[in-house]
Amino acid sequence: MRAAVLDAYGEPLDIRDVDAPSADGASAVVAVEACGICRSDWHGWQGDWEWLGLKPEAGQILGHEPAGRVLSVGDDVETISEGDHVAIPFNLGDGSCHQCRNGHGNTCESVMPLGFVEPAQGAFAEEVRVPAADYNLVHLPDGVSSTDMAGLGCRFMTSFHALAHRASVDAGDWVVVHGCGGVGLSAVHIADALGGNVVAVDLQEEKLAKARDLGAFETVNASEVEDVPREVMGITDGGADVSVDALGIAQTCTNSVMSLGTRGQHVQIGLTTQDEQGAVSLPTDLMVMREIEFIGSLGMPPTRYDEIFEMVATGKLDPSGVISETVSLDDVSDKLAAMTDFETVGIPVIDRF
Structure with a gap:
């Protein structure tokens, strides 16, 4: 099968023929019909983390x-069949540990991040193997396309879990999203659907325009103001109720915390780069005085996807709205390179392998 293989950090991925995976035991093999190109892939391509x-x-x-169709299943698979239309969460769980059994499979005790570790080869390929298929594979509703649902593997479901499960977004709450890449734009759309008044922050007007299309009530171009938190404070009349760092650099993390009002909630979705290497300084005294919460959020348990699908069915959510373009497998390196300077808007999706 054809696949895009990492040979050297920052260099074009090698599009070459590799051995196709096989299904055994509790695993399944999925024929990939679409796969988003995510900034997390860029981090892996850079050798981060x-x-x-x-x-x-x-x-x-x-x-x-x-997202794609099940091609084959192992002898121990019970609820997945050949031909099923499925999405695959990036946070692959074993389905049997304490966290998985209690509804927190995104933080499985033996989690395998798809596409980042050798036992979980990724989906920039014609086929992908999924362990614990009964637990990890998510049946897609009838009538949806794999391309429209590709973001459910990471960015869209990550934002949904962050705002619907980890934070407390109530109707009328001010929600600020710092960074309008794919996960940030997903967060804008989801926060709006949950009833929040959304303020989107980014450096690029094209991304802010897309945020307005997806439901942002107000936008802030960080390249045009001296103090982003002060600007947000003015818009929200004293500070946001929920603020999201959807990028993961020191500036957006600090701005997010500083944008909050008393008893606000900061939600950290973005992971850091080589500059921060996993650690960011925080205004801890301010957080104490305002009783600000700092909430980490990772992926989403596969057992809760039905909540997204119910909102899609009623028209409240549209994951396809964040999809910006479709490309071929041969284009993946160019799209990763464009992410270095934040040139992509929304979610580019591979649909030709």
Whole structure:
């Protein structure tokens, strides 16, 4: 099968033929119909996240936002059948540990991040193997396309979990999203659907325009103001109720915390770069005085996807609205390179392999 393989950090991925995976035991193989190209893939391509033990090694197939059709299943698979239309969460759980059994499979005790570790080769490929298929594979509703649902593997579901499960977004709450990449734009759309008044912050007007299309009530161009938190304070009349760092650099994290009012909630979705290496200084005294909460949020348990699908069915959510373009597998390196300077808007999706 054709796959995009990491040979050297920052260099074009090698599009080459590799052995196709096989299904055995509790695993399944999915024929990939679409796969998003995510900024997390960019981090892996850059060789980031060694401090998390997630630095991909040479020979790794990247890609962690796939949707497609089940091609084959192992003898121990019970609820998944050949031909099923499925999405694959990037946070693959074993389905049997304490966290998985209690509804927190996104923080599985033996989680395998798809596309970042050797046992979980990714989906920039024609086929992908999924362990614990009964637990990890998510049946898609009838009538949806794999391309429209590709973001459910990471960015869209990550934002949904962050805002619907980890934070407390109530109708009329001010929600600020710092960074309008794919996950940030997803957060804008989801916060709006949950009833929040959304303020979107970014450096690029094109991304802010997209945020307005997806429901942002107000936008802030960080390149045009001296003090982002002060600007947000003015818009929200004293500070946001929920603020999201959807990028993961020191500036957006600090701005997010500083944008909050008393008893506000900061939600950290973005993971850091080589500059921060997993650590960011915080205004802790201010957080104490305002009783600000700092909430980490990772992926989403596969057992809760039905909540997204119910909102899609009623028209409150539209994951396809964040999809910006479709490309071929041969274009993946160019799209990763464009992310270095934040040139992509929304979610580019591979639909031709």
